Amino acid sequence: MRRIFLILFTVLCTLAAQAQDKALLSGIEKANATVKSLEAHFVQTKTLKAKKTSVKSEGTIYLQGADKMAMVYQKPSTDNLTINGSQFFMQRGKKKSLFNTTKNKMMRSLSNTLLYCVHGKVQTLAAENKAKLTTAQTADGITVTLKTEKKSARGYSKIVLVYHPTTKLLTRMQMDEFNGNSTLYQISGIKKNASVNAKVFEIKK
Secondary structure, three states: OHHHHHHHHHHHHHHHHHHHHHHHHHHHHHHHOOOOEEEEEEEEEEEEOOOOEEEEEEEEEEEEOOOEEEEEEEEOOOOEEEEEOOEEEEEEOOEEEEEEOOOOHHHHHHHHHHHHHHOOOHHHHHHHHOOEEEEEEOOOOEEEEEEOOOOOOOOEEEEEEEEOOOOOOEEEEEEEEOOOOEEEEEEEEEEEOOOOOHHHHOOOO
16 A cells, blocks of 8 residues: 555656646746847857867857847857858858758757757757756756757757746756767846847858
């Protein structure tokens, strides 16, 4: 009899946790659905496992609609990342790369990951990547963790997102790669539905 009660208690706790997760995630997605555009400051810290060093950079992130995102770096000013529909552009120093995400599966996955995270569509992201999803309420806000159990040569093994407790906008994103590298983004000074110059989303070829 005691064992039955323990099993029942465990099931009820699991269902309660799942319900809480769903409520928090739905709240995040609903709040972010009201964001038509956004401008904010970001600080990026990339930690390389092989070199055991961290590289810090910063700039301004812009959003427009569901499929436009630009990360314009001020430090270093030579870097840039732009998503404009199916176009994905990256510049690191003098190296420039332009991808068509309808033809490049890996870059489509990266584009979707970034857009889903900043738009709060973490349930969609988890489903597409078959990732385990958990939530927790902390002093910093709502922490959402996605873990991909299936190992891969590329991609992310874990993504940890923190959404503001009141606005539910993304303030922190840590992306851990399978190769041991990790990138942390800290977002501040968020201007929701700010007027964004369309030129920031132009692909700089």
